[in-house]
Amino acid sequence: MRGFYIGRFQPYHNGHHRMVEEIAAEVNELVLGIGSAGDSHSPRNPFTAGERIMMVNKAVSDFDITTYAVPIEDLDRNSVWVSHVQSMSPAFEVAYSNNPLVIQLFTEAGVEVHQSPMFNREVLEGTEVRQRMIEDRDWESLVPDEVADVVREIDGIERLQRVTATDGAERVDDDEDPNPC
Ligand SMILES: Nc1ncnc2c1ncn2[C@@H]1O[C@H](COP(=O)(O)OP(=O)(O)OP(=O)(O)O)[C@@H](O)[C@H]1O
């Protein structure tokens, strides 16, 4: 049986990895949808689809299943999103997600959806990993070693810190004359 699991994976972390481990007990093939594939170089989506494919492919090589990483760009219309996914992915019988919108859209389209427990969600969350990267705090322990290697290879921390920084320009208050003479 072939399954489908989509995430933004910004970056792929140990919560995703635990979920793939559980999925691997149920299917022998898994499509990993790289969601919001067109987004990169922003605080919420720092890594490109290609970089996320590297992270995911290297990390899941430990598991005894065949995997395919497929980039999926976002659409303005949720109502046709499942068809869009199906048009880009190898065919699959079951979708895995804990995202309420994704669950709703697949269910309405007649696709069986399985949820998983949330693993150590207090820290295993992309937002937390990125915050630690910005603040130079330990993030490596929250991701598979292969992902940490990719982040270092692409100078990902420097990029995230730079795209998160403000431009440092002095703010001029509205009621202050910028050109006093
Ligand atoms: N710790 C976790 N345990 C189980 N599932 C998780 C965990 N973290 C994320 N997921 C699930 O993995 C899928 C992809 O998640 P996503 O890539 O958005 O990660 P995220 O940690 O929620 O990231 P962000 O904080 O950047 O939104 C979603 O279905 C999400 O619910």
Ligand SMILES: NC(=O)c1ccc[n+]([C@@H]2O[C@H](COP(=O)(O)O)[C@@H](O)[C@H]2O)c1
């Ligand atoms: N209309 C759309 O483009 C649409 C709808 C539902 C989910 N998605 C994408 O699917 C992915 C879902 O992953 P998360 O669970 O990580 O949010 C995201 O990249 C999200 O943007 C896109």
